[in-house]
Amino acid sequence: MENILLFVEEYTIPIIIGCAIMNIVIVVLLAINYALTSSLKDKYRKLVKGTSGKNIEGILMEHMENVESVKEELQSIYRKLDIIDNKISFCVQKVGIIRYNAFQDTGSDLSFSIALLDDNNDGIILTGIHGRAESISYAKPIKKGVSNYSLSVEELQALERAKCNLLDHTDVQGSRSKREVG
Known part of the structure; x- marks a missing residue:
């Protein structure tokens, strides 16, 4: 010691x-x-905020269930959106119009030809011929950008304008994002 x-x-x-x-x-x-x-x-306080004292495992399980529910709902929305996109492809998306004076003795460009086409270039051409005594309207079907009926010069011009003129739906709806869910 x-x-x-x-x-x-x-x-x-x-x-x-x-x-x-x-x-x-x-x-x-x-x-x-x-x-x-x-x-x-x-x-931890942020994690359990508003949970009235639940344990972490319960909170995480609840969050995981919410995430899975949101994923399923999002997939359902994407399926519906695909159906809508498919239907939209058959709606009028391309328009071409020509106004002209069909007869020299009339005063202005009151005659017209308008082509209304969908995404597949299927649709119709409507033509209205205005004369002094009468007006005549008729329609010609269009399939894949071609008509089985003979087309006037103005109808061909309207068809070509429609083929080149795709209505841009993103202006109204905004750009679409990819439809992928992780």
């Missing part, structure tokens, strides 16, 4: 300095530990 007391007496200052350094290191580690646990506590 005397040896121990002699050792402590002889090395008192280095022992005190060593203990002080160890205390400083412990205080630093304690501060780091406090900061980390405080950050985790904040994250």
Whole structure:
């Protein structure tokens, strides 16, 4: 025991300095530990906010069920959107119109030819011929951009304008995003 007391007496200052350094290191580690646990506590509080004390496993399971439900609903919406897109391809999307004076003895461009085509260039050409005594209207079917009936110059011009003129639905609806769900 005397040896121990002699050792402590002889090395008192280095022992005190060593203990002080160890205390400083412990205080630093304690501060780091406090900061980390405080950050985790904040994250935990955000996670369980509004859950009235549920455990984390229950909260995570509830969130996972919500995510799966949203995924299923989104897939259903995308299926409906695909059906609508398919139907839209058969709607009038391309329009070409020509106004002209069919007869020299009439006053202005009251005659017209209008081509109404869908996405597949199927549709009709409507023509209205205006004369002094009468007006005549008729329609000619168009299949894949071609008519089985002979077309006048004005009807051909209207058809070509329609083929080049795709109505841009994104102006009204905004750009569409990809339909992928992870």
